[in-house]
Amino acid sequence: MNPDQMNMVKPGGTIGILGGGQLGRMLALAAARLGIDAHIYCPEENCPASHVSAGFSCAAYDDERRLSAFAGAVDAITTEFENIPADTARFLAERKPVFPSAQALEIAQDRVDEKAFINRQGIDTAPWRRVDTFDDLNEALSDIGPEGVLKTRRLGYDGKGQARIQSLEDAAAAFATMNNAPAVLEGFIDFQREISVIVARGQDGEIRCYDPGENRHAEGILRETTVPANISDKTRDSALAIAGQLAKALDYVGVMGVEMFVMRDGSLVVNEIAPRVHNTGHWTIEGCAISQFEQHIRAVCGLPLGSPARHSDAVMTNLIGDDVDAWPTLLAAPGTALHLYGKGESRPGRKMGHATRLL
Amino acid sequence: MNPDQMNMVKPGGTIGILGGGQLGRMLALAAARLGIDAHIYCPEENCPASHVSAGFSCAAYDDERRLSAFAGAVDAITTEFENIPADTARFLAERKPVFPSAQALEIAQDRVDEKAFINRQGIDTAPWRRVDTFDDLNEALSDIGPEGVLKTRRLGYDGKGQARIQSLEDAAAAFATMNNAPAVLEGFIDFQREISVIVARGQDGEIRCYDPGENRHAEGILRETTVPANISDKTRDSALAIAGQLAKALDYVGVMGVEMFVMRDGSLVVNEIAPRVHNTGHWTIEGCAISQFEQHIRAVCGLPLGSPARHSDAVMTNLIGDDVDAWPTLLAAPGTALHLYGKGESRPGRKMGHATRLL
Numbered sequence: 164m165n166p167d168q169m170n171m172v173k174p175g176g177t178i179g180i181l182g183g184g185q186l187g188r189m190l191a192l193a194a195a196r197l198g199i200d201a202h203i204y205c206p207e208e209n210c211p212a213s214h215v216s217a218g219f220s221c222a223a224y225d226d227e228r229r230l231s232a233f234a235g236a237v238d239a240i241t242t243e244f245e246n247i248p249a250d251t252a253r254f255l256a257e258r259k260p261v262f263p264s265a266q267a268l269e270i271a272q273d274r275v276d277e278k279a280f281i282n283r284q285g286i287d288t289a290p291w292r293r294v295d296t297f298d299d300l301n302e303a304l305s306d307i308g309p310e311g312v313l314k315t316r317r318l319g320y321d322g323k324g325q326a327r328i329q330s331l332e333d334a335a336a337a338f339a340t341m342n343n344a345p346a347v348l349e350g351f352i353d354f355q356r357e358i359s360v361i362v363a364r365g366q367d368g369e370i371r372c373y374d375p376g377e378n379r380h381a382e383g384i385l386r387e388t389t390v391p392a393n394i395s396d397k398t399r400d401s402a403l404a405i406a407g408q409l410a411k412a413l414d415y416v417g418v419m420g421v422e423m424f425v426m427r428d429g430s431l432v433v434n435e436i437a438p439r440v441h442n443t444g445h446w447t448i449e450g451c452a453i454s455q456f457e458q459h460i461r462a463v464c465g466l467p468l469g470s471p472a473r474h475s476d477a478v479m480t481n482l483i484g485d486d487v488d489a490w491p492t493l494l495a496a497p498g499t500a501l502h503l504y505g506k507g508e509s510r511p512g513r514k515m516g517h518a519t520r521l522l
Numbered sequence: 523m524n525p526d527q528m529n530m531v532k533p534g535g536t537i538g539i540l541g542g543g544q545l546g547r548m549l550a551l552a553a554a555r556l557g558i559d560a561h562i563y564c565p566e567e568n569c570p571a572s573h574v575s576a577g578f579s580c581a582a583y584d585d586e587r588r589l590s591a592f593a594g595a596v597d598a599i600t601t602e603f604e605n606i607p608a609d610t611a612r613f614l615a616e617r618k619p620v621f622p623s624a625q626a627l628e629i630a631q632d633r634v635d636e637k638a639f640i641n642r643q644g645i646d647t648a649p650w651r652r653v654d655t656f657d658d659l660n661e662a663l664s665d666i667g668p669e670g671v672l673k674t675r676r677l678g679y680d681g682k683g684q685a686r687i688q689s690l691e692d693a694a695a696a697f698a699t700m701n702n703a704p705a706v707l708e709g710f711i712d713f714q715r716e717i718s719v720i721v722a723r724g725q726d727g728e729i730r731c732y733d734p735g736e737n738r739h740a741e742g743i744l745r746e747t748t749v750p751a752n753i754s755d756k757t758r759d760s761a762l763a764i765a766g767q768l769a770k771a772l773d774y775v776g777v778m779g780v781e782m783f784v785m786r787d788g789s790l791v792v793n794e795i796a797p798r799v800h801n802t803g804h805w806t807i808e809g810c811a812i813s814q815f816e817q818h819i820r821a822v823c824g825l826p827l828g829s830p831a832r833h834s835d836a837v838m839t840n841l842i843g844d845d846v847d848a849w850p851t852l853l854a855a856p857g858t859a860l861h862l863y864g865k866g867e868s869r870p871g872r873k874m875g876h877a878t879r880l881l
Contacts, residue, residue, distance in 0.1 A: 174849060174862045192551055195574045198862025198875065215554045217573040452808050452859045452880050467854040474880060475833050490533060495826040500811045503533045503557025516557065521811050521833060 172464035174198035179237030183210030193456035234258035290350035310351035354424035360406035361444035487515035531823035533557035538596030542569030552815035593617035649709035669710035713783035720803035846874035
């Protein structure tokens with residue numbers, strides 16, 4: 164995009180954010196540093212982001228009257244989560260600049276479209292097959308199985324909407340958990356480690372990547388990200404190149420997270436794209452002068468991207484469910500920054516906060 | 523104070539902040555990280571801090587009905603500026619914990635009381651004399667002059683309420699600018715550099731100091747703070763000891779800034795105490811895992827203090843008046859974090875934002 168055509172939100176302006184969870188909250192805090200007000204649009208009353216934002220519209224994502232008023236109150240719009248209905252993004256885009264685009268969101272919302280898109284760029288994914296029927300599943304398992312993970316094509320996150328298959332006997336039970344929703348079988352791959360790249364792309368096409376983090380998941384939920392990842396320079400360079408290539412091919416504007424598996428030979432397989440700020444990038448708040456949250460705000464507002472240089476090594480640990488009860492210990496731990504999201508009640512699997520320890 | 527007697531505001535609680543300027547704004551942002559809501563009390567509509575806070579009471583500092591309601595809505599109270607009326611602090615302290623105490627604020631509000639307090643601790647200040655009458659001034663100038671600065675005892679900041687005296691001929695004009703307000707003459711001292719220590723003291727008496735910053739002022743307003751200051755280890759240790767001693771002697775809770783002059787022999791002379799987070803500590807946002815703002819919130823909330831360890835050298839530059847027009851250049855500068863305070867209009871001498879460059 165020509166800089167003259169860029170949609171610039173200047174300090175003093177207002178950024179609209181769809182979604183009011185912790186990512187929206189940290190985006191609003193980052194916007195505030197730049198003198199930009201945040202206006203949250205979220206169906207849930209008392210959501211974490213609303214407590215730190217100048218504006219809050221509590222309404223459904225298909226309420227056109229409220230969406231219209233929201234668009235009228237802000238200068239540009241972004242989202243904190245990938246499952247915003249694409250129709251909502253398109254409705255808003257007729258009124259105000261929306262980044263990332265509805266088109267980029269749609270690709271990332273469907274695991275089949277996403278994997279097909281990644282493969283079209285010449286980038287590897289795990290082997291995969293569409294699964295609409297039980298016959299499809301059996302055929303897919305004989306093709307790429309017998310081990311794999313069956314996932315709904317849409318709306319899964321943090322291990323939800325997923326069923327592991329370890330042998331053909333698991334197929335029927337796994338299929339049943341899908342409730343006849345369109346699904347995809349991902350074949351098992353024997354990876355060495357999981358990493359992710361947080362990539363930012365500006366309205367002018369400029370691309371900036373943070374150093375890859377190395378991730379540890381448990382029960383489908385991220386537990387810990389460590390930077391730097393224990394990978395070779397060559398693998399690091401490939402990871403950054405892949406993330407940049409995907410952002411460019413999507414004509415993406417904003418920050419996105421690209422999860423990858425590192426194979427034993429150092430080659431990379433893309434697991435998924437998250438078209439938003441990403442849990443594996445939370446370490447950037449303390450580890451860099453400009454965090455992923457501010458970087459996203461800069462991109463969406465058409466402002467120059469900041470340097471993604473990392474000044475410290477770091478370990479970010481998620482506080483999930485009862486983990487948050489350790490807050491007094493974490494507050495007293497040297498070199499540790501505790502982030503709590505202002506969610507009232509801790510429930511199993513709920514992300515309540517995180518702690519970043521500088522190394 | 524015994525830990526059992528500590529007034530603890532836990533995550534999920536609300537901190538009340540008197541004053542809604544940039545310091546209140548950055549305090550509110552720091553509280554948000556810890557899952558603590560901010561409620562701003564400020565007489566000015568649309569003040570910077572109100573845009574990032576869950577609650578806002580727009581009322582005068584002597585409005586007892588509104589102060590009462592404010593106290594009822596929060597768990598503890600602090601202030602972003604030293605000139606809050608001590609009566610307001612006392613009124614609130616009957617209802618909720620207030621830190622720093624009205625007593626500590628009162629000492630810092632009066633330049634004579636402040637200097638007398640500092641000297642009572644055996645700590646040097648510039649020579650000074652009370653000036654209530656023109657005769658007092660002439661006597662003071664013959665005692666400690668003829669060079670010095672005449673300052674109102676109360677309510678001066680950023681060079682306001684001050685008049686330089688370079689010879690006896692300046693005395694009458696300087697005295698006239700005081701408008702018969704009680705004043706103090708500070709004698710000229712030939713210092714080598716200006717430094718400041720940001721010291722935090724917890725409810726349990728624990729003291730943590732950030733590394734001294736070296737400050738450059740112009741026209742009575744801070745322009746730049748650099749860390750580390752160019753001082754010997756011995757001077758650094760003395761500076762930290764002085765700051766800690768003053769915080770303890772005031773039974774202070776929270777963060778305060780202690781400005782000092784470094785003399786040519788390396789000895790230290792205290793210039794003033796600011797009983798609040800301090801402009802010369804803004805570099806801690808990027809330079810440390812725990813900023814002065816979060817440290818203050820922790821102290822006031824009775825939470826463990828964080829490590830003041832500095833991971834990077836830094837230069838903080840204030841954006842005063844039109845300086846803020848350079849924001850596009852500053853956004854694009856490598857390793858630079860720009861902070862804008864959300865004040866609409868730039869006026870000469872008004873602090874509009876700051877930029878911290880990591881070195």
